[in-house]
Amino acid sequence: MLLAVDIGNTHIVTGLLDPNGDVLLSFRVSSNEKLTEDEYFSYLKNICDFNGVEIKKLNGIVISSVVPNLIGIFQFLGRKYFKIEPMIIDLTLKLPFTFAENLQINGFGADRIIDIAQAVIDYPNRNLVIFDLGTATTYEVLKDGVYIGGGILPGIEMSINALFGNTAKLPKVKFSTPESILGKNTAEQIQAGIFYGYAGQLKNIIHEIKKIVPDPYIIATGGLGKILFAEIQEIDEYCPELSIRGLYTLYQMNK
Numbered sequence: 001m002l003l004a005v006d007i008g009n010t011h012i013v014t015g016l017l018d019p020n021g022d023v024l025l026s027f028r029v030s031s032n033e034k035l036t037e038d039e040y041f042s043y044l045k046n047i048c049d050f051n052g053v054e055i056k057k058l059n060g061i062v063i064s065s066v067v068p069n070l071i072g073i074f075q076f077l078g079r080k081y082f083k084i085e086p087m088i089i090d091l092t093l094k095l096p097f098t099f100a101e102n103l104q105i106n107g108f109g110a111d112r113i114i115d116i117a118q119a120v121i122d123y124p125n126r127n128l129v130i131f132d133l134g135t136a137t138t139y140e141v142l143k144d145g146v147y148i149g150g151g152i153l154p155g156i157e158m159s160i161n162a163l164f165g166n167t168a169k170l171p172k173v174k175f176s177t178p179e180s181i182l183g184k185n186t187a188e189q190i191q192a193g194i195f196y197g198y199a200g201q202l203k204n205i206i207h208e209i210k211k212i213v214p215d216p217y218i219i220a221t222g223g224l225g226k227i228l229f230a231e232i233q234e235i236d237e238y239c240p241e242l243s244i245r246g247l248y249t250l251y252q253m254n255k
């Protein structure tokens with residue numbers, strides 16, 4: 001059984017996968033640099049026990065992180081509780097895709113690597129666009145199996161927090177699908193502006209990409225992807241477990 005850990009700037013998404021790559025369970029905890037390996041292990045143990053997953057069957061750990069300080073915690077956890085040295089996702093690993101020659105990929109996010117790796121495995125014969133909506137939103141573009149570039153923009157909740165944090169009178173609202181583009185009060189107007197503004201950003205990004213890449217298959221993932229997927233017809237599929245399955249794929253390719 002494989003422990004796959006996707007460390008983002010807001011959440012750590014953890015998956016337990018069986019030898020066939022089926023996700024037995026996954027859960028989220030906050031990305032907190034004060035978390036010790038013991039505290040995190042207690043989350044892991046309790047959630048596995050509750051779900052009847054025998055943690056003693058663990059024989060591999062793989063970690064993707066975009067928060068450098070949090071990698072050490074899981075290395076300690078692997079060594080201390082399982083006597084396993086975790087595999088860390090980085091550009092030195094064997095990958096099921098290549099980068100275009102003209103790109104400077106130093107520092108490329110490990111979360112982006114695992115998303116791309118899984119998407120090209122799932123859709124080997126398609127041009128691809130992958131949106132990952134988390135703390136930040138990223139998009140990746142692949143043409144004929146080659147990563148030709150992408151983009152990064154403030155995440156949805158980051159935009160909500162910026163609006164709240166930089167104004168005296170605006171409340172912090174929960175991101176949700178508004179009833180109308182026309183809000184009837186301040187909170188509804190923030191929700192409408194954020195929701196339709198964000199949907200518009202992604203639609204325009206897709207429109208611009210389609211000028212370069214014909215007929216792409218468009219995937220959304222990440223914690224905030226589900227709501228936008230429902231709103232944007234151009235997005236073909238919402239794959240909530242893309243990152244976790246990408247960790248499994250890269251582990252199998254590099255163990």
Ligand SMILES: Nc1ncnc2c1ncn2[C@@H]1O[C@H](COP(=O)(O)OP(=O)(O)O)[C@@H](O)[C@H]1O
Pocket residue numbers: 007008009010011012013028031133134135136157221222223224
């Ligand atoms: N099941 C969930 N529980 C809590 N938050 C969720 C859940 N699903 C999505 N979210 C939202 O997803 C966001 C984090 O998305 P995620 O892709 O994990 O971010 P990152 O990878 O940047 O840490 C949170 O801010 C939260 O609003």
Ligand SMILES: CC(C)(COP(=O)(O)O)[C@@H](O)C(=O)NCCC(=O)O
Pocket residue numbers: 007008009010066107108109110111112133134135136137138152155
């Ligand atoms: C863009 C990101 C912050 C997104 O991370 P997340 O929203 O998942 O926390 C992350 O992919 C990152 O730190 N990237 C490094 C820079 C790059 O990919 O070019």
Ligand SMILES: [K+]
Pocket residue numbers: 008111132133134135222223
């Ligand atoms: K993410």
